Amino acid sequence: MEYCFGVDIGGTTVKMGLFMIEGKLLEKWEIKTRTEQEGEAILPDVADSLNQKMEEKKLGKEQVSGIGIGIPAPVNAEGIVQNTANLGWGYKEVRKEMEDLTQMKVAVGNDANMAALGEMWLGAGKGEKNLIMVTLGTGVGGGVIVNGQPVVGAHGAGGEIGHICVNYEEEDHCGCGNRGCLEQYASATGITRLAGKRLKADDAPSSLRDRKLSAKAVFDELKKGDKIAEEIVEEFGTYLGHALANLAAITDPSVIVIGGGVSKAGDILLKYVEKAFKERAFFANEDTRLVLAMLGNDAGICGAAKLIL
Amino acid sequence: MEYCFGVDIGGTTVKMGLFMIEGKLLEKWEIKTRTEQEGEAILPDVADSLNQKMEEKKLGKEQVSGIGIGIPAPVNAEGIVQNTANLGWGYKEVRKEMEDLTQMKVAVGNDANMAALGEMWLGAGKGEKNLIMVTLGTGVGGGVIVNGQPVVGAHGAGGEIGHICVNYEEEDHCGCGNRGCLEQYASATGITRLAGKRLKADDAPSSLRDRKLSAKAVFDELKKGDKIAEEIVEEFGTYLGHALANLAAITDPSVIVIGGGVSKAGDILLKYVEKAFKERAFFANEDTRLVLAMLGNDAGICGAAKLIL
Numbered sequence: 342m343e344y345c346f347g348v349d350i351g352g353t354t355v356k357m358g359l360f361m362i363e364g365k366l367l368e369k370w371e372i373k374t375r376t377e378q379e380g381e382a383i384l385p386d387v388a389d390s391l392n393q394k395m396e397e398k399k400l401g402k403e404q405v406s407g408i409g410i411g412i413p414a415p416v417n418a419e420g421i422v423q424n425t426a427n428l429g430w431g432y433k434e435v436r437k438e439m440e441d442l443t444q445m446k447v448a449v450g451n452d453a454n455m456a457a458l459g460e461m462w463l464g465a466g467k468g469e470k471n472l473i474m475v476t477l478g479t480g481v482g483g484g485v486i487v488n489g490q491p492v493v494g495a496h497g498a499g500g501e502i503g504h505i506c507v508n509y510e511e512e513d514h515c516g517c518g519n520r521g522c523l524e525q526y527a528s529a530t531g532i533t534r535l536a537g538k539r540l541k542a543d544d545a546p547s548s549l550r551d552r553k554l555s556a557k558a559v560f561d562e563l564k565k566g567d568k569i570a571e572e573i574v575e576e577f578g579t580y581l582g583h584a585l586a587n588l589a590a591i592t593d594p595s596v597i598v599i600g601g602g603v604s605k606a607g608d609i610l611l612k613y614v615e616k617a618f619k620e621r622a623f624f625a626n627e628d629t630r631l632v633l634a635m636l637g638n639d640a641g642i643c644g645a646a647k648l649i650l
Numbered sequence: 651m652e653y654c655f656g657v658d659i660g661g662t663t664v665k666m667g668l669f670m671i672e673g674k675l676l677e678k679w680e681i682k683t684r685t686e687q688e689g690e691a692i693l694p695d696v697a698d699s700l701n702q703k704m705e706e707k708k709l710g711k712e713q714v715s716g717i718g719i720g721i722p723a724p725v726n727a728e729g730i731v732q733n734t735a736n737l738g739w740g741y742k743e744v745r746k747e748m749e750d751l752t753q754m755k756v757a758v759g760n761d762a763n764m765a766a767l768g769e770m771w772l773g774a775g776k777g778e779k780n781l782i783m784v785t786l787g788t789g790v791g792g793g794v795i796v797n798g799q800p801v802v803g804a805h806g807a808g809g810e811i812g813h814i815c816v817n818y819e820e821e822d823h824c825g826c827g828n829r830g831c832l833e834q835y836a837s838a839t840g841i842t843r844l845a846g847k848r849l850k851a852d853d854a855p856s857s858l859r860d861r862k863l864s865a866k867a868v869f870d871e872l873k874k875g876d877k878i879a880e881e882i883v884e885e886f887g888t889y890l891g892h893a894l895a896n897l898a899a900i901t902d903p904s905v906i907v908i909g910g911g912v913s914k915a916g917d918i919l920l921k922y923v924e925k926a927f928k929e930r931a932f933f934a935n936e937d938t939r940l941v942l943a944m945l946g947n948d949a950g951i952c953g954a955a956k957l958i959l
Contacts, residue, residue, distance in 0.1 A: 415934065492901055492902070493902070495780040495902050495904035496934045497902070498899075498932070502900065505896040509892065587814040590810040590813050590814045591808065591810070593808040593809075595805075
């Protein structure tokens with residue numbers, strides 16, 4: 342039992358990694374996700390690809406601890422999904438099907454939880470056991486780790502950080518149907534929305550007026566000293582930092598990892614989020630560290646591999 | 651291993667229970683908590699009392715699985731407390747000391763987490779594995795159970811539900827030093843505060859004007875049809891229900907248990923909290939049940955007993 346596999350199934354590609362069980366990523370590769378015909382080929386494709394890799398490396402099943410799989414949907418403790426937005430699957434017993442296909446041990450988790458687990462195992466939260474990861478991408482995703490284990494919850498919907506309400510006065514709707522979700526302020530889309538509203542509010546000069554609005558543009562102009570860009574990042578940082586302070590009071594993490602495309606803005610982002618976090622953190626959580634994610638797109642395969650161990 | 655003990659150490663009394671491991675409470679009793687001299691007598695007193703009970707019942711150590719203990723302070727995973735507000739203890743290795751005193755297996759947890767575990771084992775959350783308990787007393791306490799285990803956290807401060815911020819505009823301070831904590835709206839003290847502010851706001855007639863204000867008075871007058879009392883309970887219910895919706899998005903419980911003195915108001919309280927919860931719950935959490943606690947003061951000994959099993 343020296344090896345294990347981590348698999349991260351996305352709507353476009355399936356990422357896979359072969360790991361040593363002590364945490365060394367030996368090789369990674371990807372295949373296309375074939376979502377047609379209710380995604381019926383996805384798991385057989387993954388099984389074939391893993392089998393090929395084992396033949397290529399001359400690995401026997403007795404050397405492999407198992408296969409961890411991350412899925413972009415709620416997954417319950419038995420490895421069952423009810424529905425997926427991007428894979429074509431309806432109800433599917435992912436763990437059982439994959440065990441039947443490979444005759445190896447399989448564990449299945451939600452992709453955001455896997456990313457959090459990956460950062461805990463090999464990334465920004467290395468050595469910690471209580472961690473929250475928030476992923477700022479098109480939306481806001483989250484994974485919560487308590488005592489080394491991802492919080493799955495009763496419906497496989499634990500860690501839905503993007504959908505806690507942070508503004509009860511909000512009139513625009515979130516994709517989920519509610520109003521005032523964190524995702525409306527802290528995702529790439531949300532930051533762009535805040536920027537548009539701020540620029541419309543008055544005629545204050547800003548270099549943002551000459552650019553196509555995006556979260557990246559806002560952080561770029563902030564770094565060049567634009568005052569309006571700073572106001573927008575302050576608003577983003579306040580919503581996110583206050584939300585994280587509330588989360589910390591619930592699960593008491595030692596570290597909060599911020600990842601996703603928006604986090605590429607770097608340390609300057611952390612500065613604004615940290616300020617708001619410290620303003621509102623419960624005293625027991627004041628030394629909780631806020632850090633940037635380290636594993637990028639590999640977080641998912643790393644966490645999936647850790648899940649099986 | 652047919653028996654176990656549950657111990658709930660409070661600032662005034664220590665409650666103790668002898669349980670069958672399958673969940674039957676055979677006997678309960680209490681002793682005074684001697685907090686003088688930094689509480690040095692507390693654990694020896696508990697050990698003596700348990701020994702006496704074992705002699706009385708003719709129980710040998712080989713028949714007892716161990717002793718679970720709840721403490722009114724953050725407790726880390728090793729059973730160590732850093733400080734206690736009510737027991738006189740500073741840093742104390744509670745588990746180790748108690749194991750030395752009794753030569754039995756000991757587990758130690760925070761009292762609010764123990765109450766949540768107790769309701770899960772034998773009370774309003776029986777059969778569930780993902781549960782949040784919120785205790786509305788002088789303050790607001792909380793216990794979060796994920797996959798059958800209490801969320802302890804990095805500093806033993808998991809589940810500090812009373813100190814999530816629910817109103818960033820609040821100007822009054824909470825006991826913790828922050829402003830806008832749930833405790834300022836949903837504890838007995840908080841409801842009394844809301845009532846005082848509402849009555850001062852105008853001269854609207856209310857039977858509350860003839861009574862000494864208290865949370866109980868507010869619910870009593872609501873039951874008699876007082877409109878101002880209803881406004882106050884609506885405000886309380888909105889803050890609590892919205893906060894619980896946010897918590898549900900994080901840990902995805904199947905059931906939320908509401909306990910503490912305020913919960914004695916009964917089903918009418920649940921109605922106002924549920925309304926606000928459903929307004930804001932993430933769709934995956936819409937069928938989460940809100941229920942009243944069932945075990946009253948026994949929740950702590952029940953949860954402590956469960957912790958050792």
